[in-house]
Structures are given as structure tokens and as C-alpha cells.
Amino acid sequence: MKLFGYFRSSTSYRLRIALNLKGLEYENIPVDLRTSEQKGEAFTARNPFGSVPMLEADGRDRAQSMALLEWLEEAYPDPPLLPAGSEDRYTVRELAHAIATEIHAINNLPVLRYLADPLGHAQDDIAIWYRHWLSRTLGPVEQRLAQLHTGDFLFDRPGLFEVVLLPQIYNARKFDYDLSDKPHTTRIEAACLALPEFERAFPDNQTDSPDYIQPAGE
Incomplete structure (x- = not known):
């Protein structure tokens, strides 16, 4: 897994926590929001939203943090982020x-x-x-x-x-x-x-x- 994010981005921070709680290894790849790197052609060709985080996993570039958290919970259910009931x-x-x-x-x-x-x-x-x-x-x-x-x-x-x-x-x-x-x-x-x-x-x-x-x- 490769996590494209920015150190101070709260949504990137969400994904880092979740990946760590799941015990998943990932490479952290910085995207500089100060220079609007996420809006550049190279990045938006992969993520049309032009936002971080983006998670490269299982051959696909995935965006939108809340959707990513749901995907992580479904793809890697243990340990869970949600209680049982x-x-x-x-x-x-x-x-x-x-x-x-x-x-x-x-x-x-x-x-x-x-x-x-x-x-x-x-x-x-x-x-x-x-x-x-x-x-x-x-x-x-x-x-x-x-x-x-x-x-x-x-x-x-x-x-x-x-x-x-x-x-x-x-x-x-x-x-x-x-x-x-x-x-x-x-x-x-x-x-x-x-x-x-x-x-x-x-x-x-x-x-x-x-x-x-x-x-x-x-």
C-alpha cells in the first residue's frame, strides 16, 4: 500500500491512524498541499478529486477518506474499527x-x-x-x-x-x-x-x- 497525503491534512491523519490500528504496512508518500501539488496534472490523472489522502492498494487508486475507512473495514476486518452490535x-x-x-x-x-x-x-x-x-x-x-x-x-x-x-x-x-x-x-x-x-x-x-x-x- 502507498498512502499519498500531507502531514497536517486531517483526512490523511485519519488514514494513518486507521492503517496503524489495522496493523497494515504502507509507504507514506508526501503530497505538498502548500504548492497545490494535489491539483497538478500528474496527480489528478490518478485522483480526479485532486485531494488527499489517496491510497494505492490492490491495483487501484482510492480517494475520499470516509469511503476509504469503510473499505479498510470491509477488506481488512480484523481488528475491527466498529463494534459488534x-x-x-x-x-x-x-x-x-x-x-x-x-x-x-x-x-x-x-x-x-x-x-x-x-x-x-x-x-x-x-x-x-x-x-x-x-x-x-x-x-x-x-x-x-x-x-x-x-x-x-x-x-x-x-x-x-x-x-x-x-x-x-x-x-x-x-x-x-x-x-x-x-x-x-x-x-x-x-x-x-x-x-x-x-x-x-x-x-x-x-x-x-x-x-x-x-x-x-x-
Whole structure:
């Protein structure tokens, strides 16, 4: 497998976590979003969406992170990203899709760039926009977690919800979003970040990150 992505892309981050949780080996191939490499002819010839992540697997180039996560779960069911029962699966999907559709879709890089140019909004205004949409969905997510009385993870181990949550919390911290009133969310975040699968997927630990430090002996 080859994962084409960008260290700070939240959707690429999702796929790195999921692949690590599945125990699947993959080659990480950086695509520079700062120079719009993903919009170049060579890339769009393979992925017409002109977006990351793109996963080259089983002779096919696959795009769109949520569809990719579903494919991984079907093609490589063990260990699972979804719990066994239909009600628990619904709970996971309810929370994961709320974050993916109500936060990420409206706060992703193309939207933020469009707000700046051509619409002409200042960076401070864009940050207000970003935090508004975080609050609109992270608040209800926290309330749902409180209703469920979760432990370190939504269920007994990290899965689809944590895969989608962690990149968004990383972004929230970048925009100085106050998480002090979200103890369930931050507890799950801390438990995930303590695991090697999440540590390896962390943006700063990717070779295309300016903060990357090559491990000793490599």
C-alpha cells in the first residue's frame, strides 16, 4: 500500500491512524498541499478529486477518506474499527459523521483559502469562523459522550470515532480552541495519544513535517 497525503491534512491523519490500528504496512508518500501539488496534472490523472489522502492498494487508486475507512473495514476486518452490535455501530457512526460532515467539511483547507481569497477575510475572522463550527458540533459530541458514560475510549478500544476525532482535536488546538469544558473528549484524546498507533500517525512525526526529527539509528 502507498498512502499519498500531507502531514497536517486531517483526512490523511485519519488514514494513518486507521492503517496503524489495522496493523497494515504502507509507504507514506508526501503530497505538498502548500504548492497545490494535489491539483497538478500528474496527480489528478490518478485522483480526479485532486485531494488527499489517496491510497494505492490492490491495483487501484482510492480517494475520499470516509469511503476509504469503510473499505479498510470491509477488506481488512480484523481488528475491527466498529463494534459488534448494530446500536453501538450506530453510535460510532453518529459521532464520526457529525465531525466529518459538520466540522471538517466546512473547515477544510479549500474552504479556508476561499474565505481568504477571493472573499478577502482576514486571518482573525477566519479563526472566528473555524472556532464557531468547532463549537457547533464538539459541544453536542461532548454531551453525547457524557450520556454514554464512556471510559478511555468510546467503547473498549479505539475505532472509527477516535480515528475521526483525533485529527479534529489536533486542528482545534492549532486554532487555540478552548477544550477545558470537554473532559470526555480530552480524556479520549489523551488515551489515544498514549498509544503507539496514534503516535506514529501524529502530524509532527511525519517526514514532510518541518518538526520531524529522524529517530536515532535510521
